[in-house]
Amino acid sequence: MKDTAIYGLSSIVGRFLNYMLVPLYTHYMPRETGDYGVSTNMYAYVALILVLLTFGMETTLFRFANEERETMNDERSRWPDTVFSTAFMLVGGLTALFLLLLFGFITPVAGSLGYAEHPDYLQMMAAVVAMDALQALPFSYLRFQKRPIRFASLKLLFIFLNIGLNVLYFVVLHKTSVYFVFLINLLCTGFISLLFIPDLLHIRWHFDGKLLRRMLSYSWPLLILGIAGILNQVADKILFPLVYPDAAEANIQLGIYGACVKIAMIMAMITQAFRYAYEPIVFSKAKDHDSKDYYAAAMKYFLIFTLLAFLAVVGYMPLLQYIIGVDYREGLGVVPIVMAAEIMMGVYFNLSFWYKLIDKTIYGAVFSIAGCAVLIAVNILLIPRYGYWACAWGGVAGYGTAMILSYIVGQQKNPINYPMRDITLYVLLTAVLFAAMTQLQFLPEWAQLAVNTLLILLFVAYIVKRDLPLKGLPVIGKYFK
8 A cells, every 4th residue: 555655646746746837838828829729739749640550568467477476486586577577679760760750850850840940849749759768668677667756756856957947948947948848858768767777787688489479469549549539638729720820829828728638637536546555455356356446436535536636626727827927827727628628548458457367358449440430520620619628529529429338238248336426426426516616716716725624625515525524534533433
């Protein structure tokens, strides 16, 4: 449990510290330059390419290192290293091919993406995503080896370096160009990559071709799942400049949307922390007789705390709006919509384990492709008319589609008795409290905060009454009946 807490906490703290860059960028990058829109667009491409290069090997590493180590007694201590090194060589080969192709055809690629005047942006971010891909498996291996301190320290070191250099550049030197945002990321990523060298030197390297074929048969549906999943997150930011009717205004509008989405990413932060902590546990409990009860309870408590986070963000929006610069705040209305989409994505992640545990990852690919197709269709059809509002609702449509399909098929193939009555009650209560909060926006800011705080406390009281009685809490529980 201590390891789980460290993984989850390091993820939450890391994402929270990264939030420091949002006010920095949105206060120092003038909206009219569209530089924040360029940054939003570029990092969307980076996220997509990273999924392609890692090829689903992070989850595959856990799957094979855990299972095969139990059956290969004569190579018990070496087997995880074999799994890691085989996966790492695959990712390394894909990364080298990517860099060769991009740098070899940089001029036409930059032109087709709208960066003909700035191919250096693409070159820097290509190097960043290549190093991120090479770091992905070592980070996963640290989780497998139960080395949370090493994992957390490297993650947080990158963030502190990145924030420090950005503060120096924007605040001390009073610069505003997005060029140095990319350069700073490149320098920090390179430094962390160097720190992984000692870990890699301790690996007993062995490439197993037969193992690779088995791993690929498991991971290629995960790759499709990952592509569809990341497109659900970034397709709107990639498509926006391509389909928005005013090319000159596109990056400005994308900057507004990208800035406001950062507030909504509190939900993504919680989901990522949950994934880091939960994924290794799921595979280790797969053979336990009570595993399905555990998965059902995890779904319930995941929803409880994400719904609480949703209400907290909406309720304290009068304060949270100051995270972003005043010129970007006109898009704050999309925040609840994007958070709702992120909750659906988290539910879909919880539902995904039924097909991962029975090696039927093809189902995940199908569900994610369906959701991605819906999202892309909504964006292409509606962005020209509704702008970034279409991006927000497209996420709800896409994640909602994947979530519903996974639940329906999962209950047929590997049924889990989720507490649907309790879940429904929590969702309905959240909807009622959210509606009340939105109807009180005419009040002065202090009054909104006071009333919203009472509504959030009402939700907490409901949680305590139904599912988390105070008497069950450690240390202080003895003071409650």
